[in-house]
Amino acid sequence: MTSTSGMSATSSSAAAQSAPRQRYVQCASAAGLHRVAYTEWGDPANPRVLLCVHGLTRSGRDFDRLAAQFAGTYRVVCPDVVGRGLSSWLANPNLYTVPQYVSDMVTLIARLNVETVDWFGTSMGGLIGLGLAGLPETPIRKLLLNDVGPHLEPGAVQRIGDYLGKPVRFESLRQGIDYAAFLARTFGPLTGEEWREINTPLLREEGGEWVFRYDPRIAQPFGAVSEEAAKLGEAALWHSLASFQGPVLVVRGEQSDLLSRETVAKMVETGHAVSSVEIAGVGHAPAFLSPDQIRIATQFFIGAAPEAS
Template sequence: MGDRRNYSDGYWWSKDGLRLHYRDYPGREDRPPILCLPGLTRNARDFADLAERFSGEWRILCVEFRGRGESAYAKDPMSYAPLVYLQDVEALLADLKIERFVAVGTSLGGIVTMLLAATDGEKLAGAVLNDVGPELNPAGLARIRTYVGKQVWYPTWMHAARGVAEANADVYPDYRIEDWLAMAKRLHRVNSQGRIVLDYDMKIAEPFRVPGNEAGPDMWPTIDALAGRPLLVVRGERSDILRADTADKMIARAPGAELVTVQHVGHAPTLDEQAAVAGIARLLAQVAP
């Protein structure tokens, strides 16, 4: 899985008193760190392969939003919202005294990246938006609402892999059983009863089920805020979240930005695909030649 223990665990506190977690992979101090922000139901493990590939040359911080992984669960489920995640990330940046960074955001993490561009854009040395944009396809959002917040459990990792495969066969049609097993281990944890369960607070679904809460107001100005700095938009060819015409419009509004389409993949690319890796490498070369 590329998830060797070559990182340290870091923690910080949110404004409302939650202890939040990130993985800290070491890298050069003369370059801005890479801040990895995961999708709605995901965690720091999603970026293990990316971190293994680029750490050493780059310091990589893999954030776990509140309610995911080792981060504390929120007392108020309505705080599971992009503007609160933004505040949490800003608290981390302040805690670590980070003045400049590269953001890699998948899905929800990309929404938070866009919000960072709008509120504190001068700190962004570059950004990767993975299968997300200022407009989200309602068909994809409807699909996500069918499963988010529904707890399932499995007796073995192979059962979990088969469950993940059944739910995501259209997203990753080329996956084999070892790929599904690796994904299952990123998505799940073993609870105190020995059951394999999803590694997030089921209550993250509550605000997400309210139409309009996925991102917030008009997000197109955030793309304008990213113009003029290295920007990579990654889109899964089969994505039902980021439409192809939306991706093209993003590139048109941010001169110099690059669009990479990952073939035979839906929402969202894992960023270990050859096309995505090459695109990220090109973006980083613009940040630090």
Template sequence: MAEWQNGVWWSNDNLRLHYRDYAGPADKPPIICIPGLTRNARDYEGVAARLAGDWRVICVDLRGRGESAYAPDPMSYVPLTYVQDLERLLDTLGIERFVSVGTSLGGIVTMLLAATDRGRIAGALLNDVGPEIDPAGLARIRGYVGKNANHPTWMHAARALAEANAAVYPGWGIEQWLVMAKRLFKLTSAGRIVLDYDMKIAEPFRIPGNESGVDMWPALDALADVPVLVVRGERSDIFAAATAEKMVARLGKAEGVTVSGVGHTPTLEEPEAVAAIDRLLAKVANE
């Protein structure tokens, strides 16, 4: 795996937040990777390892995830707060323009960042998310988020993930489930393996509308002038094919790619996604 430096920044409400910083050239906009609801910076290990060196890659832990602090007020676990947190990161690091890679919740945050400061995003990848979210998928996520699980070994954690998510990645073997387990879980001082996020992130998410907070189509329109890649898992229950097609048609410089045989969400390490990411970054480099 590529090497990285750990970095920290402080939120407006004085939370210590964490990111991984993979080195790359200063003459290109850095890539900022924003994870999904229950994920963390480790979710992008494969993406960062492939791109680091050619691009600077910054993978963030949103508040309440990974090595970032847990929020005293669980109602701050909403997209508009994440946007404010990331704006503080950009200002702290002196980043004027960047490529935003957002998976699920991270894609919602990407669209809101674009709407907040239209000129700051040089390109964007929206991974299995759009302005409209399928209610069935939301119900599934609400059914498991915030329910703690702990396991005695990594193999137990991997097998539990495989059982719960067989429909999402039907072709995976145990080695792939082990990789995911080590991204989603952490080892505690007591020797148990537990989910690596604050269970209280579920509290605002259970309130309908809090998954995004606003009408997202105008936010998407803020990306109309930059290269955009819309990635969809073929089996996704969150992101409808019709929504993806509408997004690509609505944006001026967008490409849509479907990753076959997977659900919500593609890992972005699949061959279709890898090739599409390279095309996106080539467009950004040539802008």
């Protein structure tokens, strides 16, 4: 017969594992040291890790719903890429590039003390994952690329550059949430509560007003990429895709202006085990908040669809 106190301790342990835990890891760049924040879900001793990495100006808290769904199977780790969320800002803004982000993720994986990880990357997070996946002895086992690939459509890059790093301040948190929702309107038809959920972590109070947490200087290297450098970067990512031996799922929003159907088709041809799925009624990039979208990720990583919540 189980004692009441034993049952209580078990329940408390389960509750603690299902709640997010805020952690930090110290990383290095050519300009010195910085901290990368990450939110962790599930059993911290679980060797099966899912890394969820966000888009250009977003945060790891974009994945709260997906992480809660996966926490029973995985130790889910959702970093704030340096310069975003609760992570440090780099002393040298020219280092806000994929190679630095890959280096930081290698350090984070070492902190987690695991040999392999599965990777869910949205937009920039997918490019970081692709960069790491193509390296010899990569720790990545499975890779989901959410609305991103080696080739980025120039019009979408220009659209992002038009708002990136611009100085905006808001009189209220609500105003900031609504503005972030406007910028991310192509994520899909989210509810007001869903926008509040994923956009609140992007904002902080400063002098009685609200501002974005991300370092506006991330716009400097983004806007300084020459046509030649862009072509070299694209070629490197195509090489990474061709080199990676594990399964890849490319998810495309039906109305995406960043990832074309032609690029998806080329990715399927180029990789060793690449499949794709398109989500109707969504642009760049699917938010993975709804059960049907989470089901896509679950089928890929676990092999069984989750129960509807």
